[in-house]
Amino acid sequence: MASKTRQRKGVDETLVKVVAHPLRVQALSVLTERPASPKELAAELGAPVGNISYHVRELENVGLIELVDEKKRRGAVEHFYRAIARPLLSAAEWEALSPEDRQGFSAWIIQLLLADASQALAAGSFDARSDRHLSRTPLLVDEKGWRELVEIQATALKAVLEVQAASAERLTKADGEEGIPTIAAMTFFEMPPKRRPPS
Numbered sequence: 786m787a788s789k790t791r792q793r794k795g796v797d798e799t800l801v802k803v804v805a806h807p808l809r810v811q812a813l814s815v816l817t818e819r820p821a822s823p824k825e826l827a828a829e830l831g832a833p834v835g836n837i838s839y840h841v842r843e844l845e846n847v848g849l850i851e852l853v854d855e856k857k858r859r860g861a862v863e864h865f866y867r868a869i870a871r872p873l874l875s876a877a878e879w880e881a882l883s884p885e886d887r888q889g890f891s892a893w894i895i896q897l898l899l900a901d902a903s904q905a906l907a908a909g910s911f912d913a914r915s916d917r918h919l920s921r922t923p924l925l926v927d928e929k930g931w932r933e934l935v936e937i938q939a940t941a942l943k944a945v946l947e948v949q950a951a952s953a954e955r956l957t958k959a960d961g962e963e964g965i966p967t968i969a970a971m972t973f974f975e976m977p978p979k980r981r982p983p984s
Contacts, residue, residue, distance in 0.1 A: 806840060807907065808832055808840050809844060811830050811903075811907075812826050812830065813849060813896070813897075814900045814904045816844075817900070820853050820854065820866060821866065822864055822865045823838040823841050845866065850866045850868050851869050852864055853865055853866060898970055923976075924973075934973050938971055938973060
């Protein structure tokens with residue numbers, strides 16, 4: 786129950802907590818890939834253990850990571866954390882969720898995207914390729930246009946997953962090619978109505 790309550794904290798508050806410090810963003814990125822202790826994160830990120838422990842506590846407080854293991858090491862206990870996994874949902878499962886639960890899932894994905902983008906920008910890989918894509922396109926559509934956008938996104942996601950599957954097959958046969966770590970992000974969402982200036 787406590788975990789559920791943490792998930793439903795204000796989205797703005799949670800996002801601010803995540804991006805409040807680069808180390809916190811980097812720690813979250815690592816913990817989405819594998820479990821790690823603050824000591825391991827400190828060694829990997831080149832930061833003092835005390836600093837990392839503080840950021841790990843903040844991530845746990847907003848419900849983004851969870852304690853998964855404890856190991857005794859030389860009279861002390863080392864705690865291991867990982868990012869809380871969110872399942873992939875079908876369209877029907879998504880529609881069955883409450884608005885609060887949908888918002889929790891959406892906030893989680895946005896947080897991961899922010900963490901991924903921040904890490905790539907800091908490393909210089911975000912713009913290393915001139916053909917990378919980044920766009921923001923405000924639109925005004927009717928109901929038919931909205932449904933068409935839904936179809937475009939679904940078709941694009943299917944194509945992206947097919948590319949991933951084909952790449953995985955080629956990489957298993959390739960000699961020495963490691964592959965290109967990539968994030969594919971797609972979204973469109975309804976904005977609140979624009980406020981008209983006072984007459």
